[in-house]
Amino acid sequence: MKVCKFGGTSLASAEQFRKVANIVLADDERKIVVVSAPGKRNKPDTKVTDLLIAYADATLGGADGEDVRQSILSRFAEIVDDLGLPREELDTIASILTARSAGDRSHRERYTDSIKALGEEFSARLLAAYMRKEGHDFIYVDPKDAGLVLSDEPGNAQVLPESYERLRPLRDSASRIIFPGFYGYAKNGNLVAFPRGGSDITGAILAAAVQADVYENFTDVDNVFAADPRVVERPAAIHEMTYAEMRELSYAGFSVLHDEALQPAFNAKIPVHIRNTNNPESRGTLISLERHNQELPVVGVAGSTDFCAIFLSKYLMNREKGFGRRLLQIIEDAGLSYEHMPSGIDHVSVILKESTFTPDVEERVLNRIREELQPDKLLVRRGIALIMIVGDGMTQQIGIAKRATGALADSSVNLEMINQGASENSIMFGIRKDDLNKAIVALHNVFFHE
Amino acid sequence: MKVCKFGGTSLASAEQFRKVANIVLADDERKIVVVSAPGKRNKPDTKVTDLLIAYADATLGGADGEDVRQSILSRFAEIVDDLGLPREELDTIASILTARSAGDRSHRERYTDSIKALGEEFSARLLAAYMRKEGHDFIYVDPKDAGLVLSDEPGNAQVLPESYERLRPLRDSASRIIFPGFYGYAKNGNLVAFPRGGSDITGAILAAAVQADVYENFTDVDNVFAADPRVVERPAAIHEMTYAEMRELSYAGFSVLHDEALQPAFNAKIPVHIRNTNNPESRGTLISLERHNQELPVVGVAGSTDFCAIFLSKYLMNREKGFGRRLLQIIEDAGLSYEHMPSGIDHVSVILKESTFTPDVEERVLNRIREELQPDKLLVRRGIALIMIVGDGMTQQIGIAKRATGALADSSVNLEMINQGASENSIMFGIRKDDLNKAIVALHNVFFHE
Numbered sequence: 082m083k084v085c086k087f088g089g090t091s092l093a094s095a096e097q098f099r100k101v102a103n104i105v106l107a108d109d110e111r112k113i114v115v116v117s118a119p120g121k122r123n124k125p126d127t128k129v130t131d132l133l134i135a136y137a138d139a140t141l142g143g144a145d146g147e148d149v150r151q152s153i154l155s156r157f158a159e160i161v162d163d164l165g166l167p168r169e170e171l172d173t174i175a176s177i178l179t180a181r182s183a184g185d186r187s188h189r190e191r192y193t194d195s196i197k198a199l200g201e202e203f204s205a206r207l208l209a210a211y212m213r214k215e216g217h218d219f220i221y222v223d224p225k226d227a228g229l230v231l232s233d234e235p236g237n238a239q240v241l242p243e244s245y246e247r248l249r250p251l252r253d254s255a256s257r258i259i260f261p262g263f264y265g266y267a268k269n270g271n272l273v274a275f276p277r278g279g280s281d282i283t284g285a286i287l288a289a290a291v292q293a294d295v296y297e298n299f300t301d302v303d304n305v306f307a308a309d310p311r312v313v314e315r316p317a318a319i320h321e322m323t324y325a326e327m328r329e330l331s332y333a334g335f336s337v338l339h340d341e342a343l344q345p346a347f348n349a350k351i352p353v354h355i356r357n358t359n360n361p362e363s364r365g366t367l368i369s370l371e372r373h374n375q376e377l378p379v380v381g382v383a384g385s386t387d388f389c390a391i392f393l394s395k396y397l398m399n400r401e402k403g404f405g406r407r408l409l410q411i412i413e414d415a416g417l418s419y420e421h422m423p424s425g426i427d428h429v430s431v432i433l434k435e436s437t438f439t440p441d442v443e444e445r446v447l448n449r450i451r452e453e454l455q456p457d458k459l460l461v462r463r464g465i466a467l468i469m470i471v472g473d474g475m476t477q478q479i480g481i482a483k484r485a486t487g488a489l490a491d492s493s494v495n496l497e498m499i500n501q502g503a504s505e506n507s508i509m510f511g512i513r514k515d516d517l518n519k520a521i522v523a524l525h526n527v528f529f530h531e
Numbered sequence: 532m533k534v535c536k537f538g539g540t541s542l543a544s545a546e547q548f549r550k551v552a553n554i555v556l557a558d559d560e561r562k563i564v565v566v567s568a569p570g571k572r573n574k575p576d577t578k579v580t581d582l583l584i585a586y587a588d589a590t591l592g593g594a595d596g597e598d599v600r601q602s603i604l605s606r607f608a609e610i611v612d613d614l615g616l617p618r619e620e621l622d623t624i625a626s627i628l629t630a631r632s633a634g635d636r637s638h639r640e641r642y643t644d645s646i647k648a649l650g651e652e653f654s655a656r657l658l659a660a661y662m663r664k665e666g667h668d669f670i671y672v673d674p675k676d677a678g679l680v681l682s683d684e685p686g687n688a689q690v691l692p693e694s695y696e697r698l699r700p701l702r703d704s705a706s707r708i709i710f711p712g713f714y715g716y717a718k719n720g721n722l723v724a725f726p727r728g729g730s731d732i733t734g735a736i737l738a739a740a741v742q743a744d745v746y747e748n749f750t751d752v753d754n755v756f757a758a759d760p761r762v763v764e765r766p767a768a769i770h771e772m773t774y775a776e777m778r779e780l781s782y783a784g785f786s787v788l789h790d791e792a793l794q795p796a797f798n799a800k801i802p803v804h805i806r807n808t809n810n811p812e813s814r815g816t817l818i819s820l821e822r823h824n825q826e827l828p829v830v831g832v833a834g835s836t837d838f839c840a841i842f843l844s845k846y847l848m849n850r851e852k853g854f855g856r857r858l859l860q861i862i863e864d865a866g867l868s869y870e871h872m873p874s875g876i877d878h879v880s881v882i883l884k885e886s887t888f889t890p891d892v893e894e895r896v897l898n899r900i901r902e903e904l905q906p907d908k909l910l911v912r913r914g915i916a917l918i919m920i921v922g923d924g925m926t927q928q929i930g931i932a933k934r935a936t937g938a939l940a941d942s943s944v945n946l947e948m949i950n951q952g953a954s955e956n957s958i959m960f961g962i963r964k965d966d967l968n969k970a971i972v973a974l975h976n977v978f979f980h981e
């Protein structure tokens with residue numbers, strides 16, 4: 082059996098609902114369907130979730146939010162009408178929204194969660210109604226009834242391990258299931274939402290719980306690309322990828338998927354198949370434990386800016402026991418995470434997220450370093466980008482570094498840092514922020530267009 | 532004025548003493564001459580210092596050590612006779628040796644220092660005597676009289692800062708000075724020796740104290756080579772090099788010079804000129820703060836084996852604040868120094884000297900890592916070599932990494948690690964131990980023979 086999840090653009094309109102229905106009905110194995118809230122129909126459009134958040138904000142601020150409420154209802158009215166569903170479906174939606182907005186507003190985040198999760202609930206209710214109208218046995222399943230139990234952290238809830246056991250019986254449901262993504266319930270009965278990307282999480286949890294053969298994640302792209310299509314013209318399509326590769330690319334700045342959202346499926350060793358609702362014939366990208374096509378040493382290139390480096394030098398630093406450890410203690414005490422710490426005989430750099438290294442924090446950290454470690458030289462370099470090339474076991478192959486550094490040099494990109502050796506699946510390069518796009522193009526082309 | 536130091540092979544025989552005399556007399560600026568003990572005259576020969584240590588051992592063990600004593604005296608007898616010095620010089624040497632061996636033997640290291648330092652004292656006394664016999668105004672200066680004050684650490688003494696002030700008046704000596712290397716005196720009056728390479732240290736301290744224009748370090752090679760001549764056929768000669776380059780190369784495994792021995796001269800910004808006693812016309816290698824010839828991006832390649840890596844992976848490691856710091860704490864608690872710690876999103880490696888990571892230590896460290904950090908995967912890789920290419924500011928130049936990784940790939944050397952970014956002067960590569968020589972040849976040739 083398959084668990085499939087459809088993202089916001091897959092449910093943005095009645096036309097999209099029909100595509101989803103056709104995809105689900107085309108394969109009897111698609112027994113559990115997770116849906117997002119209706120997304121944008123076009124570029125200037127607003128996602129239903131954003132309308133719901135705006136409605137929660139307005140009502141929390143004492144306004145009646147009637148304008149936003151009407152916008153929300155008209156999105157669903159359009160879908161209800163175009164799908165030929167009875168008007169009572171819309172009445173149900175309106176009354177649920179009214180009832181929910183009359184709830185307890187004393188805890189801002191909790192109230193917001195209870196409102197913003199309605200996009201998924203309404204999507205799921207309407208899709209189930211449409212399926213039944215078309216003569217198919219589908220039921221809407223509420224996360225509370227199904228037993229999706231989360232930590233009581235509004236807006237940032239985490240699944241509790243017992244959920245898997247409780248959700249398992251969905252496997253044996255006689256009817257096929259439409260399940261709203263994005264939220265669940267805390268043990269105390271409160272509705273709590275996942276972080277953004279939460280419908281992916283719901284799908285991954287269900288796939289793991291019912292031990293699905295595959296978790297199909299329907300979105301609006303044909304496949305994952307080897308590099309960001311906004312940066313590289315016609316990037317290579319990647320049809321197979323391992324969990325580890327996905328994870329490194331996601332860290333490096335790939336925005337297609339949040340690897341942590343997919344983690345429950347990865348942990349249960351369930352393959353994730355990225356597919357396109359608008360082009361279900363396309364091959365998609367299969368993410369699994371191992372890939373069969375080992376021809377490509379590199380599956381992707383990604384990078385991001387927002388890094389900076391604290392650079393220290395001190396004579397005989399590498400003889401001073403505890404130097405690195407004390408440096409990391411100072412970083413930790415300032416509440417910072419470090420990304421990477423290249424070191425040499427008399428030198429060490431600590432790479433940090435630039436946005437976390439505010440002038441205040443910088444002053445505090447540098448003062449402590451000066452006082453406690455007495456470096457000969459201490460400076461901060463800002464405007465660094467990190468870029469990674471990723472491929473399982475690539476560092477075991479001779480010549481990868483040669484091709485990568487060659488491509489960067491030929492594009493006049495200066496390498497400020499190279500970090501290879503921690504992971505077998507990637508090489509990281511530190512470059513100037515302004516060179517990022519040039520570097521992504523160079524690395525993509527050397528591994529995919531040659 | 533110049534301070535010059537002559538190493539052991541430069542004083543191995545009367546013939547070598549004459550070469551030294553000619554070199555010193557060729558330039559009036561050579562006012563302070565530091566000498567080592569006579570070294571090997573040929574391959575199977577024994578250094579006088581080693582004979583003296585054997586003599587100290589024998590007498591400490593209760594033997595009379597007469598055989599070794601005779602070997603020592605015969606080395607000096609040959610020099611005295613061949614230089615045409617009066618036999619009284621040898622009698623003085625014999626009586627000093629007798630007196631010294633009658634000293635306090637209760638502290639083994641202290642007694643050994645007092646004996647093994649005699650090679651330098653005798654060298655210096657004989658060279659001064661020869662100079663005077665030839666009609667030149669030279670005096671032997673004792674380190675105690677001159678004020679070379681060291682920490683009271685037998686065999687591992689460090690210069691005390693006050694020495695510089697006390698030694699400064701040597702600058703104004705009317706006579707030129709012959710000074711024994713390798714030892715000085717603690718404040719309590721005990722003779723204490725530097726670590727091996729100690730004559731280089733004495734010369735560097737004197738050069739700094741008298742603010743010499745240059746510290747000439749005479750040895751038995753024409754210059755520093757870009758790579759180890761035992762590994763690379765006809766390596767490139769390096770005529771200029773900066774302190775920082777020397778230091779990185781020395782760390783990486785260059786055996787020509789101990790950079791720490793030269794540190795007092797570096798600190799005082801005094802250029803160090805490596806020259807050949809046996810070929811004083813050759814250009815040598817000038818080590819200074821900056822080099823004038825900027826044409827070569829790389830001045831040298833060196834590497835060494837004896838490294839190993841602890842490799843850990845753990846999901847979301849880079850989110851776990853304090854992970855790296857706690858890992859380094861475990862390393863530190865085991866009394867280990869780490870060389871380098873490449874890290875990625877879920878991975879970190881710690882590179883250590885393999886010889887310090889004994890099976891006992893390994894077991895203790897891995898157990899603590901397992902218990903305290905709970906990695907998903909933990910393994911130790913042994914048999915790693917680290918190799919460095921060194922050149923001031925090289926990492927600011929585009930294409931260096933390309934050439935280096937290209938040469939290594941073309942020689943089928945797999946790169947297990949690359950570390951660039953901590954230092955501006957070097958790139959470090961981690962490779963398999965067995966590939967070290969191949970890698971040194973490849974890197975030397977790409978930067979020096981192309």
